[in-house]
Amino acid sequence: QITLKESGRTLVKPTQTLTLTCTFSGFSLTSSGVGVAWIRQPPGKALEWLAVIYWDDDKRYSPSLRTRLTITKDTSKNQVFLTMTDMDPVDTATYYCARNEDYDRRGLDVWGQGTRVTVSS
């Protein structure tokens, strides 16, 4: 069974840095083609893709957020991390991680439950 679970601080102040962890099981991020993506969803709004990291350490970022995002992985712990700097109230959202099975193909087939992050002073 494949599972992913997001964790991290749920309340951050403006200008602070947010670090989220995606802990997964049932697959390996060393397998050819596999990637883990981060997606967020502000309350009542649409999904927004943030970043993806692949088995070969290839990384891609949302053009609009590129300067604030860093995605990394620890394959020994089955974890992917997302760091977002200079947090603002507009970054309040539910943050999801999800698996991409085959290097851009096949969509995001398994999602975590999401973690709600609130940015407020």
Next chain:
Amino acid sequence: EIVLTQSPATLSLSPGERATLSCRPSQSVGSYLAWYQQKPGQAPRLLIYDASNRATGIPARFSGSGSGTDFTLTISSLETEDAAVYYCQLSDPWTFGQGTKVEIK
């Protein structure tokens, strides 16, 4: 930057009716387009990948088609449980559409 435009914003239909949802990229793209269903309080669920392939466990009433700048998700015969928001998503470059809400009368 490619923008995915979904239409209509809201679709209100009766059980048994056919639903047709549109996703139009701002420029011609490959076939790495996916569709997701999201119900309130839940994470999205993959329905269709690579434009026309049903994901594991997805009922046959869901189908995807299209290419280039015109993609469609069809629900052949709506059931009450299909009430949700549906998103299209492109890989390479990665982006989501703004969603279509399907309401069941």
